[in-house]
Amino acid sequence: MSRPGEAKLPHLFKPGQIGAFKTKNMIKYGACCVSNYNTRDGFITPRELARTRVIAGTGAGIITNQGAYPDPLGEGKAYFRQVALFDDKFLPQFETIAQYIHDNGAVAIQQILHAGRYGGIDLGYCIQPSVVPQTLPHFRPPRELSKEGIQDIVRQHAEAAKRSIRAGFDGTEVTSFMGYLLANFNSRFTNQRTDEYGGSVENRGRFMRELIDAIKQATPEHPLVIRLNGAELMDRWGGNSEDECFELMQQAVDCGVDMISVTVGWQEAPESSIGRDIPPGHWNYLSAKAKKMFPNTLITFGNRLPDPVMANQCIADGVFDFWEVCRPLLADPELIHKAAEDRLDEVRRCIGSLNCLSRLFRDLPYTCAMNPQLGHEVEPEYQITPAAVKKKIMIIGAGPAGLEAAITARRRGHDVTIFEKSDRVGGNLHGYSTNDLARPDDLISVINYYRTMIGKLGIEVRFNTEANAKFMRSILHQFDVCIIAAGARTDLGYYRHVPGHERMVDALDVARGTAKPGKRVVMVGAGKIGLTLAESLAKQGHQVTLVEEAKSIASDVMPSFKWRHSAWVEELDIKTLTSTTLVGMDDEGALVRNNKGEETRIPADTVVVSGPRKANHDLFNDFLWMIDELHGAGDAVIPRGLDASIHEGFRIGVRI
Amino acid sequence: MLDRHQPMFADMVPGASVGLVRREGSGIQPGKHVGGLASAGGEIPMMLWTVVDGGMVASLVQFRGLADIKVDLLLVVGDRAVGNLATASAEERMPMLKRLIRSGDVLFFVFRTKFELQDAGYEDFLDTLGLAFLGACR
Numbered sequence: 201m202s203r204p205g206e207a208k209l210p211h212l213f214k215p216g217q218i219g220a221f222k223t224k225n226m227i228k229y230g231a232c233c234v235s236n237y238n239t240r241d242g243f244i245t246p247r248e249l250a251r252t253r254v255i256a257g258t259g260a261g262i263i264t265n266q267g268a269y270p271d272p273l274g275e276g277k278a279y280f281r282q283v284a285l286f287d288d289k290f291l292p293q294f295e296t297i298a299q300y301i302h303d304n305g306a307v308a309i310q311q312i313l314h315a316g317r318y319g320g321i322d323l324g325y326c327i328q329p330s331v332v333p334q335t336l337p338h339f340r341p342p343r344e345l346s347k348e349g350i351q352d353i354v355r356q357h358a359e360a361a362k363r364s365i366r367a368g369f370d371g372t373e374v375t376s377f378m379g380y381l382l383a384n385f386n387s388r389f390t391n392q393r394t395d396e397y398g399g400s401v402e403n404r405g406r407f408m409r410e411l412i413d414a415i416k417q418a419t420p421e422h423p424l425v426i427r428l429n430g431a432e433l434m435d436r437w438g439g440n441s442e443d444e445c446f447e448l449m450q451q452a453v454d455c456g457v458d459m460i461s462v463t464v465g466w467q468e469a470p471e472s473s474i475g476r477d478i479p480p481g482h483w484n485y486l487s488a489k490a491k492k493m494f495p496n497t498l499i500t501f502g503n504r505l506p507d508p509v510m511a512n513q514c515i516a517d518g519v520f521d522f523w524e525v526c527r528p529l530l531a532d533p534e535l536i537h538k539a540a541e542d543r544l545d546e547v548r549r550c551i552g553s554l555n556c557l558s559r560l561f562r563d564l565p566y567t568c569a570m571n572p573q574l575g576h577e578v579e580p581e582y583q584i585t586p587a588a589v590k591k592k593i594m595i596i597g598a599g600p601a602g603l604e605a606a607i608t609a610r611r612r613g614h615d616v617t618i619f620e621k622s623d624r625v626g627g628n629l630h631g632y633s634t635n636d637l638a639r640p641d642d643l644i645s646v647i648n649y650y651r652t653m654i655g656k657l658g659i660e661v662r663f664n665t666e667a668n669a670k671f672m673r674s675i676l677h678q679f680d681v682c683i684i685a686a687g688a689r690t691d692l693g694y695y696r697h698v699p700g701h702e703r704m705v706d707a708l709d710v711a712r713g714t715a716k717p718g719k720r721v722v723m724v725g726a727g728k729i730g731l732t733l734a735e736s737l738a739k740q741g742h743q744v745t746l747v748e749e750a751k752s753i754a755s756d757v758m759p760s761f762k763w764r765h766s767a768w769v770e771e772l773d774i775k776t777l778t779s780t781t782l783v784g785m786d787d788e789g790a791l792v793r794n795n796k797g798e799e800t801r802i803p804a805d806t807v808v809v810s811g812p813r814k815a816n817h818d819l820f821n822d823f824l825w826m827i828d829e830l831h832g833a834g835d836a837v838i839p840r841g842l843d844a845s846i847h848e849g850f851r852i853g854v855r856i
Numbered sequence: 857m858l859d860r861h862q863p864m865f866a867d868m869v870p871g872a873s874v875g876l877v878r879r880e881g882s883g884i885q886p887g888k889h890v891g892g893l894a895s896a897g898g899e900i901p902m903m904l905w906t907v908v909d910g911g912m913v914a915s916l917v918q919f920r921g922l923a924d925i926k927v928d929l930l931l932v933v934g935d936r937a938v939g940n941l942a943t944a945s946a947e948e949r950m951p952m953l954k955r956l957i958r959s960g961d962v963l964f965f966v967f968r969t970k971f972e973l974q975d976a977g978y979e980d981f982l983d984t985l986g987l988a989f990l991g992a993c994r
Contacts, residue, residue, distance in 0.1 A: 331922065333922060333930070333965035333966065333967060334965065334966050335963075335964055335965055335966065336966070337966045337968065337969065337970040337973045337978075337982070338970050340969070341967065341969075435960075436959065436960020436961075437960060437963065470958055470959075470960065751863065751980060752980060752983050752984065762983075763986055763987075766954075766986045767958065767986065770951060770954065770955065779863060795863075
């Protein structure tokens with residue numbers, strides 16, 4: 201423990217052991233989901249290798265490589281570009297990955313992922329213990345596995361495990377997370393069999409026991425990790441109770457698994473498990489229970505536990521042995537090193553936006569809102585390299601796009617100055633984050649990160665400075681490059697024709713706290729800004745009615761978070777009128793008209809308008825003939841949101 | 857209820873259909889095991905919503921188990937949920953159905969793929985009911 205942060209987090213950074221393999225610390229990189237970076241027929245690509253090289257260098261003591269499907273038909277294949285391990289032809293790239301991991305002094309574990317109910321992505325069906333129809337349209341119609349089929353799958357897992365070891369991995373992992381084949385056998389929801397594989401917990405666990413036995417026999421000298429639900433969150437569907445989940449863990453322990461990774465939830469569970477609305481540490485009790493019940497088996501855990509300080513305390517308290525971490529390392533692959541070097545204030549936190557998963561379920565490669573380089577590690581254009589020509593860069597706007605552009609350009613050696621019209625950094629994210637019901641701290645952490653980095657990188661920010669043509673003339677020829685990252689505003693002009701429009705209040709002013717709405721509020725626009733603000737106001741005791749021109753609300757919300765807004769709107773009793781337009785305002789409230797032409801008067805003290813949004817384009821014309829290079833980034837180009845702003849800011853910063 | 861919420865079905869193609877069966881008392885639900893649907897025998901009544909030109913119509917047909925099912929989506933409604941829906945006002949019924957789905961009192965199954973459902977115009981319908989159209993891992 202030579203680095204200053206290691207002494208502060210001694211439990212996390214102490215050496216450990218799994219099977220015969222020593223680990224440099226108590227951190228396990230979890231296999232996360234899959235990246236969808238690979239070929240359609242299961243071969244690992246250079247893109248994947250480049251990403252994995254970064255993962256191998258995260259500093260975790262154990263690195264789990266993403267799940268490979270073990271069967272040639274692809275019944276176990278869950279994702280469009282998932283890697284395969286059913287044949288030796290796939291081995292060369294696995295050998296490279298194992299080498300990357302060993303080069304970084306970590307223990308290499310290969311996950312084997314048969315998706316069962318969520319598999320057969322290229323087929324017209326999936327296989328399950330019993331025919332239980334799908335609850336999510338993304339997945340395939342079910343077929344029941346025969347006993348011969350079960351034995352084939354057990355054999356395929358053992359062969360995939362042997363192949364992993366031959367590729368140089370130190371051990372293997374089998375996963376039931378989050379509702380894959382192993383979970384399908386274990387759960388009452390999907391296992392309705394009447395033979396020896398169904399019925400009692402003992403029988404439902406038979407497949408798991410056979411799987412463990414087969415892998416242990418095939419690779420006796422190598423550790424086996426099993427990922428099992430501590431809670432399925434499927435009780436309402438007839439899934440396992442927590443007690444049953446722990447009975448199944450007991451079976452795995454009795455079979456001699458080396459480590460249990462405790463997980464939470466199924467894909468189709470009606471509740472969140474890892475989203476931003478779940479507070480960090482919420483599920484720790486499951487891990488603590490597992491550690492208490494199975495003191496002689498290694499327990500690893502990390503669901504919604506993104507903070508190394510919390511993880512260190514959990515290990516000290518006996519909640520788990522290894523911190524299993526994945527998404528926080530996608531957001532910031534340097535997280536562990538920053539913790540070890542006592543630089544936690546520089547960490548780019550995972551904010552639980554679930555951009556990664558939203559894309560996977562649209563059959564796209566995963567990306568990260570916070571880390572624009574994720575998935576582009578193989579591309580030189582995404583690497584921060586010294587600029588060939590050092591330039592003086594001015595950035596208009598200290599929102600996420602401008603800040604990301606600033607720190608990226610500064611890292612390349614450019615001289616950067618930010619001009620911000622308000623007195624603080626963060627732009628509209630500031631108002632948005634303070635009204636976010638899910639977890640304001642996550643979004644505020646984005647602002648804090650940028651504030652820290654501009655300080656550490658010595659970037660000058662001139663606050664209370666509005667950039668306009670006159671200002672530009674006053675600094676003419678002082679800068680080589682201008683990046684306009686001035687964000688977007690509410691397009692109040694859109695309502696110019698509406699009688700009483702002068703009474704409208706801008707949602708951004710309410711979000712910033714510069715306008716105070718009355719008790720009864722009509723919120724016009726039910727996109728993410730309108731929704732977030734409406735929810736926040738309703739929670740503060742305002743009576744809120746949402747009016748949306750489109751057929752449904754939340755059209756610009758991340759798919760994995762849409763349902764949450766929908767639920768909040770109901771919980772907070774926010775009345776919602778869709779396919780409805782604002783046609784007038786007066787002392788009494790708002791007059792709206794639906795798509796059938798029916799008009800309704802909504803009593804209100806304040807009419808707040810949150811959309812449409814308009815990019816702050818004006819400066820492009822004003823500055824066009826005043827500076828050598830002129831670029832735009834983020835919502836100033838097209839109003840979108842945080843991830844587009846960060847990514848675009850980075851892309852500009854890395855290329856200038 | 858169907859008339860009141862006609863916009864939900866506006867994009868759905870003629871022939872698109874949703875079935876509703878009662879959960880209890882039908883013999884198809886052994887305990888909490890919803891998978892029991894798969895082995896349901898005999899015939900029980902099923903409410904069938906079918907899209908026709910100009911809207912959605914309701915009819916009563918026989919449910920003979922999953923092997924024979926001809927609907928795109930199936931809602932399995934518990935007795936308590938049936939009672940709640942029956943006594944709710946027309947305006948309250950759809951929000952209530954959403955809540956009952958989320959609470960697990962109404963179970964929901966799909967028999968078509970994502971693309972088939974998209975092609976058949978189901979996105980608004982599923983959205984309105986608060987159902988995740990894709991995977992959720994949330």
